[in-house]
Amino acid sequence: xxxxxERFFAFGDDFDVLDEHGTKLFRVDxxxxxxxxxxxxxDPAGVEVASVHRHLVALRPTYEIRIGGEKAxxxxxxxxxxxxxxxxxxxxxxxxxxxKGDLLDHEYVIERGGRDVAAVSKRWLTIRDTYAVQVAAGExxxxxxxxxxxxxxxxxREEKKKADE
Numbered sequence: 001x002x003x004x005x006e007r008f009f010a011f012g013d014d015f016d017v018l019d020e021h022g023t024k025l026f027r028v029d030x031x032x033x034x035x036x037x038x039x040x041x042x043d044p045a046g047v048e049v050a051s052v053h054r055h056l057v058a059l060r061p062t063y064e065i066r067i068g069g070e071k072a073x074x075x076x077x078x079x080x081x082x083x084x085x086x087x088x089x090x091x092x093x094x095x096x097x098x099x100k101g102d103l104l105d106h107e108y109v110i111e112r113g114g115r116d117v118a119a120v121s122k123r124w125l126t127i128r129d130t131y132a133v134q135v136a137a138g139e140x141x142x143x144x145x146x147x148x149x150x151x152x153x154x155x156x157r158e159e160k161k162k163a164d165e
Contacts, residue, residue: 002133002145017041017145020132026142028149037063037153041146050142052150054157061157063150065143072143075099075150087154089147099151106131110144118144 001020017026026049029040037054050072055062062076071092078086089097089110097117101108110118117139122131133148135141 002135002141003130004133004145004148005130026145037157039149039153041142041149050146052146052153054153061154063153065146065150067142067146073147075147075154077154087151089143091143097147099147103151104155110147118148120148 002025003018003020003022005015014027014029016024017028019025024044027042027044027046029042039052040048041050041052043049050065050067052063052065052075055064055074060077062074064071065073065075073092074090076088076090078088087099087103089099091097095112097110097112099108099110101120106120106122108120109116110120116136118133118135120131120133133145135144
């Protein structure tokens with residue numbers, strides 16, 4: 001299980017991703033005030049292992065995930081999903097993932113081919129303003145964490161846009 005602090009984008013600060021025992025697994029450098037809403041994910045030694053940035057020209061919210069300098073996935077909002085937001089994690093090949101559930105309140109699952117591969121929940125923790133990401137064995141935890149953070153960026157941007165209207 002991975003523990004992530006919620007609502008860090010409002011402040012643009014850096015934060016750690018911890019395991020359930022409080023051990024630091026990743027450091028996230030939130031450069032959210034840049035034009036591309038970019039964040040860098042580093043290992044505990046400070047070495048960049050992944051990055052997430054927003055595509056500037058896209059019909060719908062789209063974020064690119066790079067792992068080890070290579071494009072690993074794109075997280076994008078599905079265009080037509082009545083009643084609920086849904087996001088797709090488009091990975092190379094046929095194994096795309098879908099994020100569905102209550103995205104705003106961090107109560108959702110990530111599935112591939114109808115099978116849950118990760119779950120996100122605030123209910124598992126008693127720490128305020130945090131949520132947990134549970135990743136199934138054999139899945140790419142770094143990709144899942146980067147996708148969850150990309151979703152947070154997209155939702156935060158949508159909320160800000162609505163507030164500015």
